[in-house]
Amino acid sequence: MNGVRALVALAAVTVALILQVTLFPHIAWAGVVPNLCLLVVVGSALMRGTQFAMLLGFGAGVLLDLAPPADHLAGRWALALVVVGYVAGRMRPDVRPTATAVVATVAACSFVGTSVFAISGLVLRDTSAGVGELLGVIGIAVLWDVLLTPLVLPLVTTLFQRLEPDRAYAR
Template sequence: MNNPARILFCALAVGLALVLQTTVFPHLAWRGVGPGVVLLVVVAGGLARGAHFGLVLGFGAGLLVDLAPPSDHVAGRWALALMAVGYVAGRVRQDGPVGVPGGLAAVAACSFLGSSVFALSGLLLADRAASVPELLEVVLAGVVWDLVLAPFVIPVVTRVLARLEPEGAAVR
């Protein structure tokens, strides 16, 4: 992750995604659940560059989500969840080129994984009092939101990352 242009782009993409996620999308949320725009940027980074890149990007992005207002949870939960998401997305990339159906499947799986890790870590830490059926409803609503927004985020981020360093687009 030593390419300065790639680092700058990822910082800008995560920053913009975080601003949209915390300011615009709460107004469009369904029962308090909106899309995970930052999660989508991490998925795109993992799909474009591989597991290690996705893991590092997920950690940094997750820390920003954890610390961004209005943060109402124990810090580190999103960092853990987005690390797992970035790693899994990067492993999908290692299996070969990902088309549209594969990309949407990866988004659905990563969204489910990230939201589940976040929700389960909250249960383990007694961070929030919510029942498992309520958490499942939130996770599934998040997956639907992420699938709706994915066609607008994933292609843009993956194309830019591929253009910034076209040789060896995935680090294994």
């Protein structure tokens, strides 16, 4: 079942990436679009745990780094989504999380992931934006991701739970 799980995870990330780079730029707020790949990684962490989410985060991040219109050094989103997979996997309780806990997890992971991406850009001198501008982008990104949580996370968690119900965490 590991091969099927990997293919389904890749398909989920691919669909999220395609929507993120084709549809959502048309509804961008201050140039910031929702990070659907981040939401897929968080959903996988809630269902499958840290290790799976970190691997998925790396793959999703590499795809996001290379997808047009990539205007940054490759590897920055990969690093950010690996950290997101770790954080989301560690925050996952052993019992069914409440809606508030899921939204808080998404908000924390969006803040951490976008911050890692922004800070890596500052360290690598890959951005012309100042710290103040980056803080505004981080705030908008967190808001976008939290707003899309009720639409995306139930789909992702249900997908992983139905794929291997005996291996998914208690729901």
